[in-house]
Amino acid sequence: MTERGDLGDYAHGQFAVDYETRVDHAALRADRVERVRSTMSEAGLDALLVWKDENVRFLSGLRAQIIQGKSALLNGCLLTAAGDMVLFLSGGEVDRARNVMTWIDEIHAIPIMEARGLIAGAFDNVIAPVFHKLDLDSARLGLDELAFAQIDEFGRVLPEVNLADGDAVMQRVRLVKTPADIALMQEAAAIGDAVTQSAIAAVRPGVRETDVVAEAMHTLYRLGGEMAHVATPFVASGEHMSPPNRFASDKIIREGDLVFIDIGAQYNGHYADVGRTVICGSPSRRQQEIYTAVYYALHAGVAAMKPGATNDDVAEAVTVRGRDRGFGDNFFSLFIGHGVGMGSNEPPYIGEALPGADTVVLTEGMTMAVEPLIWVPDVRGGGGVRLEDTITVGPGGGIPLTRTAFDDRLLLD
Known part of the structure; x- marks a missing residue:
């Protein structure tokens, strides 16, 4: 299917209709992931873990509840160079996301990433096992925004992971x-x-x-x-x-x-x-x-x-x-x-x-x-x-x- 020539020239309408081509969201998501993977490769990253609302939305399509002042502590998206995608979601999002986001294969519940003990529990029981399974134990990992306690936890449970600037990759792709x-x-x-x-x-x-x-x-x-x-x-x-x-x-x-x-x-x-x-x-x-x-x-x-x-x-x-x-x-x-x-x-x-x-x-x-x-x-x-x-x-x-x-x-x- 070809893209319509005037796509983006004006507001075509919000609804899903059968009489004209509008935005193909599945194609849009796939294109974004491929562009991010290409830019990750240029930056020498093996994986990217993002927490900022706009970066998670850009990669995965997640629309989530936003708690004012805590948005970068709620939901994360991991993308590997091979194209694997994993969502780490606030517990209240998990059931809905598993039901409606059918393009995501792996979703895990995490706490609000603020209380020190809960962060440690999330790394021990969720994040580190995912990294082990995806062979990312010594990966060069791009990050955008997260709590200092999360940095400490990488050092404790994934000490060989090399942390790098992932937000620059996302900014470049989204520009x-x-x-x-x-x-x-x-x-x-x-x-x-x-x-x-x-x-x-x-x-x-x-x-x-x-x-x-x-x-x-x-x-x-x-x-x-x-x-x-x-x-x-x-x-x-x-x-x-x-x-x-x-x-x-x-x-x-x-x-x-x-x-x-x-x-x-x-x-x-x-x-x-x-x-x-x-x-x-x-x-x-x-x-x-x-x-x-x-x-x-x-x-x-x-x-x-x-x-x-x-x-x-x-x-x-x-x-x-x-x-x-x-x-x-x-x-x-x-x-x-x-x-x-x-x-x-x-x-x-x-x-x-x-x-x-x-x-x-x-x-x-x-x-x-x-x-x-x-x-x-x-x-x-x-x-x-x-x-x-x-x-x-x-x-x-x-x-x-x-x-x-x-x-x-x-x-x-």
Whole structure:
């Protein structure tokens, strides 16, 4: 069966239908495993053991319950160079996974990998026996994220295993998206746009920031979204954007407030990140000046996302537009863009000013969220504006996956 030529060009629909070809999830999983195995070979790894939600999902397709703050301690996926895959799952996931994940041959129950004694028990009775059976006693093993106690247990029960960086392998494979990945991100974007539109529609004097979140999250779940882009949905109004207050609060939205909405959506493991600032009522001239600067900065960044350009080129395009309009010193003290895909926020970064930031050459199929934020103090109703879209690198520049309309009342030109 051939892949349809327009796969990923738009959101085709979420359902399994008999009248057209959509994403073939079995083929997608198989392709991912083969690409990871190839990259493991290049990195000299005999096996890979991942615990981060997005890496486990990418390799195995596992959708699991997430306990806030403990996600990398719940479920693991082992992949060998030969292609063997084993899941180590929190006990509450095992029965369901064995029933519905028919493509996985071996699944074991483990505890939450936090209590020292339980970790030791898991290594003695589950993890070490699996390594022995798969002849990995002296393997070079790539890891992504785990508790320090787990490192100790490798030294105790599998002392000949050579631990290495496995997250770099996963980041490399996940960097450029396939058409199927983009198709799933298009569905996430369609949900994220609807979520954002519901939030915008809820903005009026007398509602709280949390009321806006409630309307948005209803839409997220109604349309089949899995979760928001962030665990703490970001709605900030008025002076809460100067500087940004990055979670929704009990603050009451008032006439003349700028209101920023950043909730997004996850669908089938893929994220879309979208943010919009709108005005409650009528804007001031200063608010319009700030919004207009951010609007053109965002569009300059999108246009700069061409194959062969770098993330630094995109950052420069964004900041130049801000400087040209007099706001060069008012950008938020955070990167102005980040990778997005099966991770809600992943490398590479645009405009990361902290030491060690990588310069990355853009290639077609990379996906990033571009999110310039400028804030100015002492503006009545708030002087902070962020606008954000999820963008894929296309042959002639960035192609937005998210489409939520901008607020024309805030645009000067």
